[in-house]
Amino acid sequence: MDVLSLSSSSSLSMCKPFQSHGLPLSKQQRVSNVKFGAVSCRVTTQENLYKVLSVSPGNATMDEIKRAYRSMALQYHPDVCHDPSMKEESTRMFVELNAAYKTLSNPRLREQYDTELGQRSKVMSVGVDHERWRGSKLQEEMIEVKTRSRRRMAQKRGISGTRMRSQNMKDRH
Amino acid sequence: MAEPAYIVTSDSETTGEEKPSTFSEIAIGIDIGTSQCSVAMWSGSRVELLKNTGNQKIMKSYVTFKGNTPSGGVCSQLSHEDEMLSGATIFNMKRLIGRVDTDPVVHASKNLPFLVQTLDIGVRPFIAALVNNMWRSTTPEEVLAIFLVELRAMIEAQLKRRIRNVVLTVPVSFSRFQLTRIERACAMAGLHVLRLMPEPTAVALLYAQQQQQNAHENMGSGCEKIALIFNMGAGYCDVAVTATAGGVSQIKALAGSTIGGEDLLQNMMRHLLPESGNLFQNHRVKEIKRMGLLRVATQDAIHQLSSQTSVQVDVDLGDGLKIWKTVDREEFEEVNRKVFEKCESLIIQCLKDAKVEVEDVNDVIVVGGCSYIPRVKNLVANTCKGKELYKGMNPLEAPVCGAALEGAVASGINDPLGNLDLLTIQATPLAIGIRADGNKFVPVIPKDTAMPARKELVFTTIHDNQTEALIIVYEGEGEKAEENHLLGYFKIMGIPAAPKGMPEINVCMDIDAANVLRVLAGVVMPGSRKPAIPVMEVRMPSVDDGHGWCAEALNRSYGASLDLVTLQNKA
Numbered sequence: 001m002d003v004l005s006l007s008s009s010s011s012l013s014m015c016k017p018f019q020s021h022g023l024p025l026s027k028q029q030r031v032s033n034v035k036f037g038a039v040s041c042r043v044t045t046q047e048n049l050y051k052v053l054s055v056s057p058g059n060a061t062m063d064e065i066k067r068a069y070r071s072m073a074l075q076y077h078p079d080v081c082h083d084p085s086m087k088e089e090s091t092r093m094f095v096e097l098n099a100a101y102k103t104l105s106n107p108r109l110r111e112q113y114d115t116e117l118g119q120r121s122k123v124m125s126v127g128v129d130h131e132r133w134r135g136s137k138l139q140e141e142m143i144e145v146k147t148r149s150r151r152r153m154a155q156k157r158g159i160s161g162t163r164m165r166s167q168n169m170k171d172r173h
Numbered sequence: 174m175a176e177p178a179y180i181v182t183s184d185s186e187t188t189g190e191e192k193p194s195t196f197s198e199i200a201i202g203i204d205i206g207t208s209q210c211s212v213a214m215w216s217g218s219r220v221e222l223l224k225n226t227g228n229q230k231i232m233k234s235y236v237t238f239k240g241n242t243p244s245g246g247v248c249s250q251l252s253h254e255d256e257m258l259s260g261a262t263i264f265n266m267k268r269l270i271g272r273v274d275t276d277p278v279v280h281a282s283k284n285l286p287f288l289v290q291t292l293d294i295g296v297r298p299f300i301a302a303l304v305n306n307m308w309r310s311t312t313p314e315e316v317l318a319i320f321l322v323e324l325r326a327m328i329e330a331q332l333k334r335r336i337r338n339v340v341l342t343v344p345v346s347f348s349r350f351q352l353t354r355i356e357r358a359c360a361m362a363g364l365h366v367l368r369l370m371p372e373p374t375a376v377a378l379l380y381a382q383q384q385q386q387n388a389h390e391n392m393g394s395g396c397e398k399i400a401l402i403f404n405m406g407a408g409y410c411d412v413a414v415t416a417t418a419g420g421v422s423q424i425k426a427l428a429g430s431t432i433g434g435e436d437l438l439q440n441m442m443r444h445l446l447p448e449s450g451n452l453f454q455n456h457r458v459k460e461i462k463r464m465g466l467l468r469v470a471t472q473d474a475i476h477q478l479s480s481q482t483s484v485q486v487d488v489d490l491g492d493g494l495k496i497w498k499t500v501d502r503e504e505f506e507e508v509n510r511k512v513f514e515k516c517e518s519l520i521i522q523c524l525k526d527a528k529v530e531v532e533d534v535n536d537v538i539v540v541g542g543c544s545y546i547p548r549v550k551n552l553v554a555n556t557c558k559g560k561e562l563y564k565g566m567n568p569l570e571a572p573v574c575g576a577a578l579e580g581a582v583a584s585g586i587n588d589p590l591g592n593l594d595l596l597t598i599q600a601t602p603l604a605i606g607i608r609a610d611g612n613k614f615v616p617v618i619p620k621d622t623a624m625p626a627r628k629e630l631v632f633t634t635i636h637d638n639q640t641e642a643l644i645i646v647y648e649g650e651g652e653k654a655e656e657n658h659l660l661g662y663f664k665i666m667g668i669p670a671a672p673k674g675m676p677e678i679n680v681c682m683d684i685d686a687a688n689v690l691r692v693l694a695g696v697v698m699p700g701s702r703k704p705a706i707p708v709m710e711v712r713m714p715s716v717d718d719g720h721g722w723c724a725e726a727l728n729r730s731y732g733a734s735l736d737l738v739t740l741q742n743k744a
Contacts, residue, residue: 066397070421077596078625078686082585091625091685098623 052100069101200338200367202576207267207408210234211573215581220574235264236316238302247323258465260303263316268408270313271351274298286465314358321362340368340580344409345429345602348658350714373402373413375575381422398535405543407434412519414527424600426527426621428519441471444508463490479545520556536563544568599624608645608654609737617682629681632737638670643735661715667706
């Protein structure tokens with residue numbers, strides 16, 4: 001459990017992670033559910049991936065991330081959840097856990113995510129609906145061809161900007 | 174009230190969500206191999222293998238048809254060899270189940286000493302046993318069900334209670350359609366499948382338990398260990414790479430193929446008697462007997478070659494046809510060179526898919542009946558850069574022990590000593606996707622994705638004012654759609670008229686913890702946040718027998734008129 005106590009950023013009671021992550025009851029989740037019924041079936045909420053795994057964003061090591069993933073899997077994998085009424089919830093939670101782990105356990109994806117996380121908080125502060133971040137394979141491939149140079153980073157910001165704009169345009173339709 | 178012998182859980186014959194049971198019954202682990210079978214369960218403190226009345230832990234997988242009461246290899250006291258010669262015994266059902274008659278594996282089964290008839294039109298093959306000089310037709314599902322009924326009776330007699338829930342091991346390369354056939358056979362035998370576990374992942378779970386026990390004993394930190402598991406039985410060869418720590422086995426990659434001891438045997442038979450294929454074509458009683466004799470002699474020779482470097486094959490097939498030949502180990506290895514090469518390529522592929530370097534592998538585990546063959550052990554060790562093979566497991570019992578552990582874990586059994594604080598995080602053995610971008614297979618859930626999984630991809634129309642689209646779901650690794658297993662199809666109707674490329678067609682795939690696959694499709698028009706038509710949800714596989722025809726028929730009827738392409742900026 002020493003891993004979980006590292007989650008200083010969220011200062012949450014770790015014995016009740018369901019509540020602490022706010023997953024079953026969060027508004028975001030509800031929004032996502034409505035969306036699913038309506039349009040899409042994406043399950044990933046806008047939760048911070050570090051919070052999903054209960055690790056510290058700044059300095060969690062790979063080993064800590066792996067251990068956090070395993071210990072949470074042991075608690076929330078549908079195979080170890082024997083309350084039938086919670087099965088669906090634990091499945092959803094685990095899918096989310098996987099998405100978080102997939103990103104944070106890959107150094108390149110993690111770096112990319114950290115950058116986006118920085119941008120996201122900026123974007124959110126000006127009140128724009130932020131782009132959902134997904135660790136899809138395509139995205140992974142996209143990242144693999146990217147270099148880490150400043151010039152490229154600037155370019156990437158440009159792309160994100162375009163995406164954000166098209167999102168805005170859509171909203172206006 | 175007597176329990177119904179047939180338990181149909183749904184129209185599509187697949188098992189649904191586990192029903193909450195009133196008491197915590199421990200699911201039994203069953204490993205039905207192509208040639209051998211074993212049963213194990215958690216006894217409260219450890220896994221125990223159950224024995225049959227003949228005191229055997231490893232039983233032969235076959236069913237003999239005689240008169241009205243077929244009998245299987247669970248309690249039959251007759252020697253396998255005698256029965257095999259008569260044509261009345263069906264075996265290798267695991268190789269035949271869920272395959273159509275155009276499948277090369279089915280064709281290779283035509284020189285088994287019973288009837289496997291193919292019409293090569295994409296339907297299930299005709300399989301029959303010779304009973305009183307008559308061909309009695311059966312199906313692989315029926316044979317498996319008869320065998321399972323016998324197995325169930327054996328288990329219930331020993332436990333003195335009814336059993337219902339089972340965890341079965343399956344080959345990695347089984348398609349989801351084949352899995353439904355296994356579930357069907359279990360349902361016919363009154364068994365409920367709690368989990369179908371790819372064989373090497375069952376071994377991985379046993380390994381996870383062993384590592385956890387070691388960590389407890391040594392007060393170790395329980396750091397992550399990577400294991401490569403190679404499992405080769407009579408019918409299939411599977412490889413898994415797993416990362417294990419703290420009792421959690423995380424499957425990083427899977428690879429599998431329909432190659433096994435049966436191929437080694439057939440290649441050897443062809444080597445000993447090159448005209449064997451033609452000789453047995455007509456399946457007359459005398460030919461079946463010859464086929465059986467040759468098979469037994471060849472099998473014995475291969476077994477002996479595991480411990481000695483050469484063997485004398487001496488068999489009289491009757492009518493002056495005799496085989497008298499010395500075969501040495503090199504000859505056997507040369508005859509089967511391609512099979513062994515395929516094994517190597519599976520290991521290399523699996524490591525690559527897992528993104529694991531050979532140097533990072535902590536343990537190399539070889540299990541299955543073929544693990545006794547020196548060449549097999551060598552090829553695995555050599556491919557893993559000469560790493561010593563793991564010694565802590567019985568190669569024939571490891572998969573069933575893993576299945577029993579999974580059975581206990583999935584049944585919610587707790588062990589005060591923590592021996593059941595285990596978990597397998599399974600991965601998809603094959604990619605699942607749809608036909609799009611012409612005749613391409615576009616995966617929505619990639620291979621080796623952690624399960625339960627949920628992924629989506631956005632597609633769009635290829636014609637202006639295209640109001641309908643066909644969603645044809647496949648599973649596999651082939652680039653072209655038809656190289657993969659067809660799982661099902663449905664049509665989206667009522668797409669609002671729009672220029673091509675405008676409508677967004679969301680295809681989402683969802684695999685739950687019980688490995689049930691659902692495909693969802695919805696249509697959204699740009700600028701709208703609401704779906705244009707109700708979302709469709711289809712449980713797959715939805716195809717039935719004769720599905721070999723479906724894709725062709727769809728193509729003939731609709732061509733590219735209802736096609737889709739991936740929407741690049743949304744992917």
